[in-house]
Amino acid sequence: xxxxxxxxxxxxxxxxxxxxxxxxxxxxxxxxxxxxxxxxxxxxxxxxxxxxxxxxxxxxxxxxxxxxxxxxxxxxxxxxxxxxxxxxxxxxxxxxxxxxxxxxxxxxxxxxxxxxxxxxxxxxxxxxxxxxxxxxxxxxxxxxxxxxxxxxxxxxxxxxxxxxxxxxxxxxxxxxxxxxxxxxxxxxxxxxxxxxxxxxxxxxxxxxxxxxxxxxxxxxxxxxxxxxxxxxxxxxxxxxxxxxxxxxxxxxxxxxxxxxxxxxxxxxxxxxxxxxxxxxxxxxxxxxxxxxxxxxxxxxxxxxxxxxxxxxxxxxxxxxxxxxxxxxxxxxxxxxxxxx
Amino acid sequence: xxxxxxxxxxxxxxxxxxxxxxxxxxxxxxxxxxxxxxxxxxxxxxxxxxxxxxxxxxxxxxxxxxxxxxxxxxxxxxxxxxxxxxxxxxxxxxxxxxxxxxxxxxxxxxxxxxxxxxxxxxxxxxxxxxxxxxxxxxxxxxxxxxxxxxxxxxxxxxxxxxxxxxxxxxxxxxxxxxxxxxxxxxxxxxxxxxxxxxxxxxxxxxxxxxxxxxxxxxxxxxxxxxxxxxxxxxxxxxxxxxxxxxxxxxxxxxxxxxxxxxxxxxxxxxxxxxxxxxxxxxxxxxxxxxxxxxxxxxxxxxxxxxxxxxxxxxxxxxxxxxxxxxxxxxxxxxxxxxxxxxxxxxxxxxxxxxxxxxxxxxxxxxxxxxxxxxxxxxxxxxxxxxxxxxxxxxxxxxxxxxxxxxxxxxxxxxxxxxxxxxxxxxxxxxxxxxxxxxxxxxxxxxxxxxxxxxxxxxxxxxxxxxxxxxxxxxxxxxxxxxxxxxxxxxxxxxxxxxxxxxxxxxxxxxxxxxxxxxxxxxxxxxxxxxxx
Numbered sequence: 116x117x118x119x120x121x122x123x124x125x126x127x128x129x130x131x132x133x134x135x136x137x138x139x140x141x142x143x144x145x146x147x148x149x150x151x152x153x154x155x156x157x158x159x160x161x162x163x164x165x166x167x168x169x170x171x172x173x174x175x176x177x178x179x180x181x182x183x184x185x186x187x188x189x190x191x192x193x194x195x196x197x198x199x200x201x202x203x204x205x206x207x208x209x210x211x212x213x214x215x216x217x218x219x220x221x222x223x224x225x226x227x228x229x230x231x232x233x234x235x236x237x238x239x240x241x242x243x244x245x246x247x248x249x250x251x252x253x254x255x256x257x258x259x260x261x262x263x264x265x266x267x268x269x270x271x272x273x274x275x276x277x278x279x280x281x282x283x284x285x286x287x288x289x290x291x292x293x294x295x296x297x298x299x300x301x302x303x304x305x306x307x308x309x310x311x312x313x314x315x316x317x318x319x320x321x322x323x324x325x326x327x328x329x330x331x332x333x334x335x336x337x338x339x340x341x342x343x344x345x346x347x348x349x350x351x352x353x354x355x356x357x358x359x360x361x362x363x364x365x366x367x368x369x370x371x372x373x374x375x376x377x378x379x380x381x382x383x384x385x386x387x388x389x390x391x392x393x394x395x396x397x398x399x400x401x402x403x404x405x406x407x408x409x410x411x412x413x414x415x416x417x418x419x420x421x422x423x424x425x426x427x428x429x430x431x432x433x434x435x436x437x438x439x440x441x442x443x444x445x446x447x448x449x450x451x452x453x454x455x
Numbered sequence: 456x457x458x459x460x461x462x463x464x465x466x467x468x469x470x471x472x473x474x475x476x477x478x479x480x481x482x483x484x485x486x487x488x489x490x491x492x493x494x495x496x497x498x499x500x501x502x503x504x505x506x507x508x509x510x511x512x513x514x515x516x517x518x519x520x521x522x523x524x525x526x527x528x529x530x531x532x533x534x535x536x537x538x539x540x541x542x543x544x545x546x547x548x549x550x551x552x553x554x555x556x557x558x559x560x561x562x563x564x565x566x567x568x569x570x571x572x573x574x575x576x577x578x579x580x581x582x583x584x585x586x587x588x589x590x591x592x593x594x595x596x597x598x599x600x601x602x603x604x605x606x607x608x609x610x611x612x613x614x615x616x617x618x619x620x621x622x623x624x625x626x627x628x629x630x631x632x633x634x635x636x637x638x639x640x641x642x643x644x645x646x647x648x649x650x651x652x653x654x655x656x657x658x659x660x661x662x663x664x665x666x667x668x669x670x671x672x673x674x675x676x677x678x679x680x681x682x683x684x685x686x687x688x689x690x691x692x693x694x695x696x697x698x699x700x701x702x703x704x705x706x707x708x709x710x711x712x713x714x715x716x717x718x719x720x721x722x723x724x725x726x727x728x729x730x731x732x733x734x735x736x737x738x739x740x741x742x743x744x745x746x747x748x749x750x751x752x753x754x755x756x757x758x759x760x761x762x763x764x765x766x767x768x769x770x771x772x773x774x775x776x777x778x779x780x781x782x783x784x785x786x787x788x789x790x791x792x793x794x795x796x797x798x799x800x801x802x803x804x805x806x807x808x809x810x811x812x813x814x815x816x817x818x819x820x821x822x823x824x825x826x827x828x829x830x831x832x833x834x835x836x837x838x839x840x841x842x843x844x845x846x847x848x849x850x851x852x853x854x855x856x857x858x859x860x861x862x863x864x865x866x867x868x869x870x871x872x873x874x875x876x877x878x879x880x881x882x883x884x885x886x887x888x889x890x891x892x893x894x895x896x897x898x899x900x901x902x903x904x905x906x907x908x909x910x911x912x913x914x915x916x917x918x919x920x921x922x923x924x925x926x927x928x929x930x931x932x933x934x935x936x937x938x939x940x941x942x943x944x945x946x947x948x949x950x951x952x953x954x955x956x957x958x959x960x961x962x963x964x965x966x967x968x969x970x971x972x973x974x975x976x977x978x979x980x981x982x983x984x985x986x987x
Contacts, residue, residue: 247881250880253941354911
């Protein structure tokens with residue numbers, strides 16, 4: 116009996132020891148891998164973290180206390196308590212799939228407005244006035260979770276991306292994107308394109324420009340699904356729109372009036388772009404419905420044949436295809452619908 | 456008549472002085488009428504009595520010799536009333552001043568009859584008024600030195616030398632001496648300036664000469680200049696003439712042989728006329744005036760102008776930093792000559808004419824200044840109105856298709872209306888003291904701590920002396936924001952130091968919808984409409 120017990124305990128001890136040893140080895144391995152991956156993708160200055168751990172059972176690597184800045188390491192950081200990297204797939208040592216989950220994410224809108232020049236690439240996408248508006252609505256800091264999954268199939272030359280984001284008291288968002296004409300060469304060319312734009316060098320453009328143009332001209336949109344869901348923004352947006360449209364009172368009546376005014380603005384804007392009246396009315400109705408009651412607003416597409424995103428021509432040798440330039444074309448060609 | 460009155464009144468003032476008991480009292484006189492009026496004293500030496508005895512001494516060319524004294528004596532009524540209020544009756548007799556012979560009948564006059572003369576009978580005239588005393592020989596005044604002989608010509612160097620009397624260091628300045636030598640002693644100065652052994656003595660000598668010249672200058676300056684002549688006014692018996700209104704300048708040196716002449720510390724004399732004497736109009740007999748105008752018309756070289764020669768006392772003011780010396784001129788004498796012909800004398804202004812001219816000129820100047828100020832005010836007003844018209848037109852172009860918010864902001868003179876949310880966000884980002892303009896509804900009455908029931912999240916504090924907020928009323932407010940961050944992600948709130956308010960007439964300031972109304976409100980002084 117004692118021998119059996121000792122045997123079992125010994126086995127458990129060996130297993131536990133082995134597990135911890137393996138975990139320790141895996142974590143060390145993960146630290147190396149992460150460092151190499153960041154160096155290879157030229158993100159070593161953009162991403163900083165306190166430490167890295169690996170989960171043998173979960174098959175994941177976790178980066179703790181992460182700060183994400185621009186590629187050159189400058190800018191106000193977006194911070195995350197943890198970034199969990201999982202679902203990694205490789206083909207001939209090349210990464211073909213990865214899932215990143217940013218937990219405890221914090222985006223400081225206030226800091227980006229205080230130092231607009233150091234706002235960071237993500238917040239520079241949002242105009243300064245919009246950032247002031249977000250701060251005024253009480254969104255000085257956006258906290259939440261974001262999960263991104265990306266996959267590439269080298270044989271089919273297709274890529275797929277998914278995103279799920281949920282910000283406390285603000286907004287949730289989900290989206291799916293599928294594109295064809297994507298392979299490693301295209302991805303490399305796209306990275307080169309980013310460097311081309313950053314360098315603004317005519318020599319770089321002459322040496323790498325043709326590949327970039329060639330790669331971009333092969334990109335086609337296969338699928339796009341987007342959805343936003345209210346988590347608290349709606350109420351505060353109502354107040355802001357009431358100030359903007361000078362609507363007194365509160366409650367449903369005010370929401371209805373604001374929705375009508377928002378609808379009028381959407382109609383005017385689309386009308387200015389010579390859009391189809393049926394599309395104008397439908398889009399304006401869905402947007403005003405979201406403005407009035409909140410809830411969910413989603414964009415779905417049903418693309419029968421992949422849609423080219425760029426076409427040759429223009430000063431740079433390539434220009435956005437009509438499907439990107441023209442809202443009406445996009446809605447028609449992608450068989451897109453906006454639903455509230 | 457007025458002149459008579461003035462003369463008589465002056466006489467009264469002059470003659471109301473004590474006289475000795477036995478002497479007749481000179482009650483009044485008139486130079487123009489050539490008459491002296493004496494009141495004769497009684498034995499006690501009293502000339503002012505209820506019954507006065509008057510003797511009128513008439514000069515040989517007195518018009519009263521022919522016209523008689525009947526119409527003259529009643530005019531003395533005010534003099535009697537002032538000088539001798541108790542006079543009720545007078546016995547009057549006129550005499551020739553030259554031989555003291557009576558000129559006509561003896562008259563009596565009474566106050567009740569307005570001092571109208573009535574011949575008295577021979578019996579009554581038994582005691583006629585005795586003839587007036589012979590005028591006393593006045594001591595001959597010492598012959599006055601003519602002012603003109605004490606005046607120097609107004610040349611640049613004469614003025615500099617005259618100024619040196621009040622500014623002693625002027626002649627001590629070597630530049631002054633060199634400047635003079637460079638214009639007046641070319642050859643010698645040129646030689647001396649190239650000989651370092653002689654130049655010092657040379658300059659000392661010139662300085663002595665200048666000092667002597669300065670000492671020899673009289674106290675007055677003689678200035679000759681030409682001035683335009685206006686039209687002849689027959690009523691005034693004078694041409695319109697304002698020579699002192701134009702700027703006159705001192706002629707500079709025309710010749711010089713060295714650049715040193717530029718070194719004089721005085722660059723320029725500016726002249727102005729001291730208030731007092733002046734010239735305003737050129738008195739001339741009509742016939743003479745007509746002849747002169749005809750000459751102007753006939754003779755090409757004779758301009759419609761007059762050459763003036765004036766003598767004035769200069770008052771030098773201290774030199775300014777630019778080397779300018781201002782001189783105030785006190786006008787003493789003036790003579791007018793035909794233009795281009797100094798031999799043809801037109802008029803010499805008398806002292807009285809200069810005094811009267813000064814008064815008239817000052818009055819005309821004051822009126823002209825008043826008219827100019829009025830015209831300037833009218834021009835400014837017209838300019839202001841034109842500016843407002845332009846602004847109103849531009850405002851209308853801007854507001855015609857503007858949002859209601861922009862129109863509401865226009866009510867308080869601002870470009871746009873802020874939204875509270877954006878203003879709070881910006882305040883948090885860029886710091887306090889952010890200026891903003893809002894539409895608000897007062898949540899309560901008061902001046903401070905007034906919460907805005909719309910749009911909410913805002914407390915108002917009036918900083919200026921304007922009427923307090925009324926509960927429920929809508930206002931456009933402009934001022935400085937202070938922000939308080941919300942707790943746990945709640946929206947921030949604001950406080951505003953309000954410096955401008957405008958109470959709306961309608962809810963939400965709906966009256967601002969009509970741009971024409973709000974533009975007219977802003978420019979109440981102009982009659983603007985969109986068609987302008």
